[in-house]
Amino acid sequence: MPEYYQDYTGAIIRARWMLEGEIGAGGFGQVYLATDLKTNTIVAVKTSPLKTNPNNSASAEGSLQHESAFYKYLGEQTGIATLHDIGTNDLYSIEFMVCDLLGASLWCLLGRCGHRFSLKTTLMLADQLISRVEMLHSKNIVHRDLKMENIVMGFGKEDGKTAYILDFGLSGYFRPQSDYKTAPGYYIAGTMETACIAWHLNRPQSPKDDLESLAYVLIYLFRGYLPWTTDGGSLIESYSSERTLKLKLSLPIEIICKDMPSEFARHLKYARSLKYEDTPNYGKLQDMYRRLMKRMGYQYDGVYDWDLKDRNIDEIKQPSGVIIPASAQDKPLEQEKPVPQSESLIPETPLAQNKPLAQSSPSPKDNPLKRKNLEDDKENVEQEDEPEEITQPAKKRKIILIKATDEKQPALRRRGRPPKAQPKQAITKNAQEAAMTTKKVAETNEVTNKKASPRKKPVARKKACE
Structure with missing residues (x-):
């Protein structure tokens, strides 16, 4: 905590401004x-x-005066808060400044x-910030402390799309370099991350340094x-300032703007190339960023990332199409009515199957869901596969017997009947009848021959030998 820190919550200044709580x-x-208390509106008080100084330090840089x-x-001016009151309070030993209440800073967002x-x-x-800086420079003012904490968005639905520049405690009027003998004593404050190189060298600043x-x-x-971003540590340590300055001077701009559109690198190169008394070409910078926005297909609709974030949070809290229970609305249950469906969702023509109403799917309350049996599924599939009307009878299949070869080949089988045992060599019906007839004829001829020819006596072997 700073040494000056004190909690003034509840204090009333000039019998008009009542401090409600610290916001920064x-x-x-x-x-x-x-x-x-006079208009019952909300404001911001800094x-x-x-400081008590005989040399009238109230006008020194850094004071509210x-x-x-x-x-x-x-x-x-657009983007500048309206001042309502300025003064001192001896009871609390403070000076105060009353301005319009604005929204969150870019650092918070x-x-x-x-x-x-x-x-x-x-x-x-x-696009907005270039316009704000151009306006300040046209009034011969150099801000000298541009950072995320000093840029805030407006408050309210319409003004919330406007960017404001605050904190002119280190600001000064631009003067030619010949008028400066020594640089202003603002080296004790500011932020090193976004400070220009002239700030590190304690040199006077000009419009090019704001850019x-x-x-x-x-x-x-x-x-x-x-x-050169660092976590923790004091921002006014000399070692950190020297380290940051070395990185800003030594790192190429292409490395500083790595993986970014080239327009950001061109902006930084242009600002560093200007001389102290040069007048920047603000329109050139604005046109460069606008061409990039057009090339990317973006529209300047005023919808920022935090707007989309808030919109997503609202949708999560209250999703669209959800019926709020009557108990949450303090209504009896009998008054609950579902949201009517759109007429475009109701089909005008009946379904192609023309099923009766009895076959429509039941509601979960009337018939709870049951697991179907596999047999029921098979019957349903068979019913769907069978035709409703058969116009022509099915033709009977002819069984053709094929003579088997020496190789083992599967024989045709009838459906639903066990196969018959087949001999090793298949014989046709005609071949069997012919074989039987031939056999009978042979037997008949043999019997006839035996009856016709009498049996001859054998010749004596002895006589034949003689």
Whole structure:
């Protein structure tokens, strides 16, 4: 905690501004949510310890008196908060400044969106921020502390699409380089991540340096980090400042803008190429980013990443098409009615199967779901496969006997009957009848021959030998 930190919640300043609670803190003070007791509206009050210095340090850089002078000078410019009151309070030893209440800073929105923005959101912010910087430079003002914490979105449905630049505590009027003998003493504050190189070298800054810091901001928004980003540690340590300066000077711009569209690298190169008293070409930068947005097919519709995040959260809380129970609506159950279906979902013609109503699927309340048996499924499949009407009788199949060869071949079988045993050599019916007839004829001829020829006596072997 800073040494000046004190909780002023509940304090009433000038009998009008009642501090409700702290909403932020910076290098020079705290910011409170407050109520205007006169108009009953919500405002933001920034407080800072009151400095007592005989040399009138109230006008020094970093004081609220110094910052309020720029709000008064800028007036009702777009993207600049309206100043309502400025003064001191001796009871609490603070100086205060009352402005319009605005929305969250880009640093807070980064945390809500995964610590990086999409290309579309980054390009829409780039278009607005270039316009804001151009307006400040046209008024001869150099901001000198552009960072995510000092850029906030508006508050409300319409103003929430507008980007605002805050915290003019380190701002100053641009003067020629010949007028500076020494640089302003703002080296004790700021952020090293998005600070320009002149800030590290404690040199006076000009419009080109604001454009350089803006380039770092846009790179950080899209990538979620910078090559010299460090976690923890004090931002005003000399070692960290020297390390960051070495990386900014030594790293090529192509490495700083790695895996990004070339327009970001061109922006940083252009800002570094300018001289101290050069007037930047803001329109050139805007046209470059707008061409990229058109080439990517994006539309400047004012829908940022955090808007989509909030929309998704709302849909999760209340999904569309869900019927809210009557108990949640404090209504009796009898009054519950489902949402009527769209007429386009109801078919005008009946289904092709023309099934009766008895076959329609029952409701879960009347007939609970049961697991079907496999036999029922088979019967249903067989019923679906069979034709409803048979116009022609089925032809009978003819059984053809084929003479088997020596090779083993499967013989034809009838469906539903066991196969008959077949001999090794199949004989046709005609061949069997012919064989039987031949056999009978042979037997008959043999009997006839025996009866016709008498039996001869054998000749004596002895006589034959003589």
